[in-house]
Amino acid sequence: MNKDLVKIILVTAGAVLFNLVFWNEKLAINTVLFDAFLLCALFFLYPNARKSAAVNWLLLGHLVSLSMVVIHNTDLSKIAFVITLLLVAGFAEYIHRSAWFASGSMLMNVVMIVASFAESFKINKSKPANRKGIGRFIRFAIFPLILVIIFFLIYRGANNAFSDIANRIGAQLEIFFSHFFDFFSWQRLVFLLLGLLITGSILLKSKLDYFSTRETRMNDGLQRSRKPMRQKRNGAFFSFVEMIMGKMASGMMALKNENTTGIISLVLLNVLLLIVNGIDVDFLWLHFQYKPGLPVYIMVHEGTELLIVSIVLAMAILLFFFKGNLNFYKRNKWLKYGAYAWILQNAMLVSSVFLRDYYYILKHGLAYKRIGVLFFLLMVLIGLVTVFLKIWSRKTNYFLFRVNAWAGIVVLVLATTIHWDEFIAGYNLKRRNTVELDVPFLLSLSDKALPLLDTNIVALQKRENDTRVINVNDGQPACDTCFIEQLKQREKQFEQRQKEYTWLSWNYADAYTKQYFRKRGLITSIH
Amino acid sequence: MSEMLWGIVFLLIALLVGFFITSPLLIIISPLVEWSALMPYTNRSKMTWLIFFLSVLYLLIFIGLVSLFQSNFNGMFSKELALIFLSIIVVEFIAVRTTQKSLYQLYEQNKWPQE
Known part of the structure; x- marks a missing residue:
């Protein structure tokens, strides 16, 4: 099959898949579906990429990040997922050793996506006359159209019957356009376009390989040079x-x-x-x-x-x-x-x-x-x-930046393997008798920390109330159940959000919290 | 009838004022056209790229104006505003298509050796 046609089909299919799995959903299990499609398409279009060690290592890091999106569903894991995906594509499509230059190439892909996509549509050489005809038609139509509009407005003002007919046609057109976006959700169309841009940027290699060419001139070892x-x-x-x-x-x-x-x-x-x-x-x-x-x-x-x-x-x-x-x-x-x-x-x-x-x-x-x-x-x-x-x-400095970028990627991927919000809540609550707890901060942590907070909230509230009794003159209004109320509110918001999602937004972190609240029932009230 | 005439006069004034108000945009449009000429793609792809980035430019101006007059983005995604923006893109598309000949001449002058 023609490679250009394959590219068009893959990018369009990717955009449709993007639209189906991410519309009104969060990045979760749906990411696996979209990512599997992207990676298959990428290695199909650039089969030599699998032989590259850098691609394989990045792929490993990317799969770890993807797993963490499904397991922890943290912002950090999502950022790492996007960065590693772009780097996998950058290293698969171009010849690179440095993540910085690969990022530059991917940026070029994003900027050139429209031209790259248009390039995939082969021009039929026998049709230029036809296209010229369209251009000429537009040119010829402009002046007569202006004249028609002006005279239409004049006749409309002069002739009541004509004005009535024009008004009726105008009203119908108004109704048509006002309902146009009811039939076709334009937000969904924009979302489809976004999918097209994202899929195209990842799959279509730009013809402008500026960064790849620049990097071929770079060396790790410094060489003595004589400059005039x-x-x-x-x-x-x-x-x-x-x-x-x-x-x-x-x-x-x-x-x-x-x-x-x-x-x-x-x-x-x-x-x-x-x-x-x-x-x-x-x-x-x-x-x-x-x-x-x-x-x-x-x-x-x-x-x-x-x-x-x-x-x-x-x-x-x-x-x-x-x-x-x-x-x-x-x-x-x-x-x-x-x-x-x-x-x-x-x-x-x-x-x-x-x-x-x-x-x-x-x-x-x-x-x-x-x-x-x-x-x-x-x-x-x-x-x-x-x-x-x-x-x-x-x-060289090139070596310095290259090695540090790789170190940064490793650190980023490793950092995604921990759910930091849960870790913070667990660490602080475990040492609640030795550290000064900031309960409002703990209550602002992500949903995965809610079960831990729920287990300890009564003790935290009592502690807060006891502290307030000691500092009775601190001028703050008394509130014996503030934290518990806040936690209840968080739980309600969590449930509300979960109702809006389908199975496509499934992730272990949310499933764990949901399961906990299902078993636990209502939060215990303080006595 | 007088309303109609006023409408036409208003239309012409809007056209004239619009011409002067939007003329500084040439500072951005001109480099965009030049960049499109430097790209190693076919003329048709270059033109498509130009149309897209001009639309992005209008979108940014549109967002800027909405945020300036509304001070927030509530209702920015309304049907009416979407229609206005759509009409701008249609006009922009026609503008690029009607200057196709000059654009192609520019592209031929800056043709890459591998093309």
Whole structure:
């Protein structure tokens, strides 16, 4: 069968399937149906893709994310599902090694989808005259149509009988158009178009393989190159460096001067960070105590902000000094030692922030941002290791970004395997006697956490009421059953939402919560 | 009769004002036409791409105007507004089709070597 025809059939079938399984539904078991179709179509259109190791690893990650959409049904699993699906398609259709370039290719697919889809329709060479005829007809029709409209309006004003007939026809047309969208749900048509765009973007490869071509020129290993001074001067960055360094940036001794500047900078930065780390070791690692009156969150936020600034600066400075021929300079030994010490000190800073976060979790329990900080620290550690590898083995920035992107994908997929809302609720409720619980926050967690909250709500309400008795003058209105009422409300909303869905929205998380409430019945009221 | 004349006058004024109000859109439309010429696709596909992205452009302007005058998106998906938008797309389609000859000339000048 003609490949273009197959593409049209597959994209149209995908759009129809998208419309059938996702209309008024949430991403759940229906995702498996749509995904199975997409993957089959993708490997049918690009059969060589199965031989690629990158595609197979990404496929594994994608299937894990898909399973987690059905099991946990969290936003994170849905995001990971979409990202991994796009990457599978990107690596299957183009030749890539980096997830960044593959993402670029997929973006190109999205932008070019309309042209790619139109390209699949073969033009019949014998018909141009016909098309020209249509164009000419439109051109010829415009002026007479304007004249007809003007004279129609004049005759309508002048002749009452003609006006009556015109009014009746107008009324009928009005009725027709007002009911037009009752017969054809235009929202559904737009949804079909969305399906067409999504399916087409994934299945149809763009003819513009800009990112694929760019990536073929990239290497992991850094190569020594000689750039003419004129070419160097064209870069804005070099002009900036020349502005500060003057002749030292462009003379015969430029590389030596760059090396000296790098050593001085790294020594100073290392000394500065050593002081900061020394304070952290003494204050956080050895003699940490919760200070009464000083909120722990201030410590955590300050630490994280410092780390972000420090790491970004560290990366930028190291990338600047080790961007080119300084990697091959014979006397760069001390510059490299300075860089390794800087990386090590940043790793220590990561540990200090981890400790801050840990102390905060001990005091207040888990929350989204606290878990987010942990993931950020993990990615920072991976980033530092790769920067070390880049300097040690003379690798390019391309290598650095490529490896970090893969690490990010692995972390993202692994993070989907945990239902974080349930985990947060379970962790905090288990330690309700030792941590300061934020009950309104717990009540805002997703539906999967509702059974856990329901089991503990009476105790939580009693605790809250007892606290209010102690702080009787806090000015808040008394409410003995607020939390229980809120939980009841959540349960009602959950049931209401579930009624709107069909089997296509089935997922384990909702099924578990539904089952729990079916068995449990009404939430126990407080006495 | 006078109402009719006023209607025609109003129509002409709307046409004139509309022409001046929408003329800054050329800043966006012109690069879109140029980009479409640079794409390695057949002329017909390039034109389809152009029609689609012009529709997206109108949709964005439409959403912007609705949010400006209504300050929310309630009722944005009403039948009446959908009809207005549909008519804009039809007019835009006719506009692109009637300039097909000039567009094809531009596309032929920027033809990719592999085509």
